[in-house]
Amino acid sequence: MRFSTAFDAIDKALSTKQIGSVVSVRVVAQLADKPGEIEHVAAQLLDGALTWLDDTAASVSTIGEADRHLSLLLRSSKGFTALLSAGLCLTDSTTVEVVVFGTRGIMSWEGDSGLTSRVSNEAGMSLPARDALALLKASVANNSSTPGNNDFGQAASLLNTTLPTPAKLLPPYGLLLVAGDYTHQPGYANALLADGRCKLIGVADEDDVPDARRQLNQQLADRLGVPMLSNLAEALQRDDVHAVSICAEPFRRGRIIVEAARAGKHLYLDKPLAGSLEDAHAVVAAVVESGVVAHMFTQVNWDPAQRVKEILESGEIGELVAIHSDVCFAKGHGGRxxxxxxxxxxxxxxxxxxxxxKREFTNVGVYPVAMLLWLLRKNVRRVDAVTRNFFFAEHQANDMEDFGQMLMEFEGGVTATITAGRAGWRSHPGFGLHRVCVIGTKASVTVDAHRPRVEVWADVEPWSAPPRDPGDPMGMWAALPDSPYNARPKESWIMPREMAWADDAKHFLDCIEQGKQSQISVDIAAVSTEILLAAYRSAATNQAVALPLASSR
Structure with missing residues (x-):
């Protein structure tokens, strides 16, 4: 097998043993010179991934077309994974993205384009590569009979829901917060208040929350200088409350959203939308009935989503073939x-x-899933997913995954793949891996939240992870003001423009003022929940799962 510059460099980097044991691999490689070579490229990627994982294949699932663009999901014998995509080289330079996940960090190929051609015919392949090719061809053959390859299911998709046009409402807006510290609420509240169109009314929550949650709610209310309202139902009926920011835990989030919608309040919603498909359906029904603005927080107002949208709308890549998205947060004390x-x-x-x-494939995976639905406005026909515990003892002890990968097939044949999770404070020089690779019939483009950037090398104290916060051991939430557990800013990479929650808050408030629904309303939010629930079913059964899922409602 003729490795390219990128693969040779990865081999050399792995020999330094900096990232611990290799547990997962992600590759997007537009290397084939003609359609007949795509399977061979994919087989070589599979062989390379198995070499880095030091393992054998237990199963391989595929989506896409062997003569156009092919993606495969590897489940290895020891429980490791790989998400690999191969396609045609459409321009003078190849497109290659390689990420290797280790127990103590992440390794990424950062080449401008790439690789010299590394395609071999079957006769020139090594024995492991030929075995990988045979396994791959069997998976591609099975792909044609996999559930979900039929027409979109009989059940109606939530994505087709017609949402009512809200009535215009001029500011100022009375804002009620549901749930307090150690949620995203402090960040949401700051962004909404900084806009200048909101006046904070108070903090409220359900009566039967645990004492710890009650204390955290009171803590936020005290810091913001507003009352802690003792009765949520009464607070939702107040005439001076126009909008509600809801950050209750997912298992109770849905019923609170329904109550707030029925009270006629505009909704700023934490993600994911709900903890069950039934709750997601109920939320959609309540918003349709009430006609309020409903908006779920995502990253679509930032890069790389905004740049990807511009690329798709420009037509520069031709017809869209596939999208590959990776989001992996650099938080928490990993390696255990x-x-x-x-x-x-x-x-x-x-x-x-x-x-x-947290269940990180939901917590983090909701971002790329919602972005894909926002970009494509198409239904997903099937998913094939894995979830794993690769990094954190806390997640493992609580039976919650810290990592996942997924194949997705949309109506019309567009395919997508996602890697999402959390890999530790030191796994990235910034906030974490965040990139999208867009494959078209004319060209392919990679959009990275950290490209372009300024890199800084200086004789200063190196960045170190913050001490473990007893109330937030994984660093999931923004540290409280003056907390000794605040993470020092990472300053070796400086971006031209940092992500700002204010952009998301502004969109929500604009929708209220202009009388329009959010670009991420409850239809996309509910379908995102459905897709992620299907991913867990797929991960549990090791099989592809067709959508839409059946609901008891």
Whole structure:
């Protein structure tokens, strides 16, 4: 097998043993000179991934077309994973993105374009590569009969929901906060208040929340100088409350959203929308009935989503073939998961968020899933996913994954792949891996939230992870003001423009003022929940899952 510059460099970097044991690989490689070579490129990628993982294949799933663009999901014998995509080289330079995940960090190929051609015919392949090709061809053959390849299911998709046009409402807007510290609420509240169109009314929550949650709610109310309102139902009926920011835990979020919508309040919603498909359906129904503005927080108002949207609308890449998105947060004290205990997923998750762990494929994966639905406005026909515990003992102890990968097939044949999770404070020089690779019939483009950037090398104290916060061991939430657990800013990479929650808050408030629905309203939010729930079912059964899912409602 003729490795390219990128693969040789990865081999050399792995020999330094900086990232610990390799647990997952992600490659996008537009290397084939003609359609007949795509399977060979994919097989060589598979062989390379298995070499880095030091393992053998247990199964391989595929989506796409062998003569156009092919993506495959590897489940290895030891429980490791790889997400690999191969396609045609459409321009003079190849497109290659390589990310290797280790137990103590991440390694990424940062070449401008790439690689010299590394395609071999079958006769020139090594024995492992030929074995990988045989396994791949069997998976491609099976792909044609995989559930979900038929026409879109009989059940109506939430994505087709017609949402009412809200009535215009001029500012100022009375704002009620549901849930307090150690949620995203402090950040949301700051962004909404900084806009200048909101006046904070108070903090409220359900009566039967645990004492710890009650204290955190009171803590935020005291810091903001507003009352803690003791009765949520009464607070929602107040005439001076026009909008509600809801950050209750996912398992109770849906019912609070429904109550607020029925009270006629505009909704600023934490992600994910809900903890069950039934709750997601109920939220959509309540918003349709009430006609309020409903908006779920995502990253579509930032790069790389905005740049990807411009590329697709420009037509420069031709017809869209595939999108590959990777989001992996650099937070938490990693490197302590027990790899000898492979994850066994549950078909139906019962909890999503605890003080020291979250289901990260939902928590982080909702960002690329919602972005794809926003960009494409098409239904997903099927998903094939894995979830794993690669990095954190806390997640493992709480039976919550810290990492996942997924294949997605949309109506019309567009395919997508996602890697999402959390990999530790030191796994990235910035806030974490965040890139999108867009494949078209004319060209392919990679958009990275950290490109372009300024890199700084200086004789200063190197960045170090903050001490473990007993109330937030994983660093999931923004540290409280004057907290000794605040993370020092990472300053070795400086971006031209940092992500700003204010952009998301402004969009929500503009929708209220202009009388229009959000670009990420409850239709996209609910379908995102459905797709992620299908991913857990797929991860539990090791099979592709067709959508839409059946609901009891």
């Amino acid at each position: 998961a027990d790899l000898s205990k492979p994850r066994v997923e549950s078909e139906v998750p019962t909890r999503f968020e605890l003080p020291d762990a």
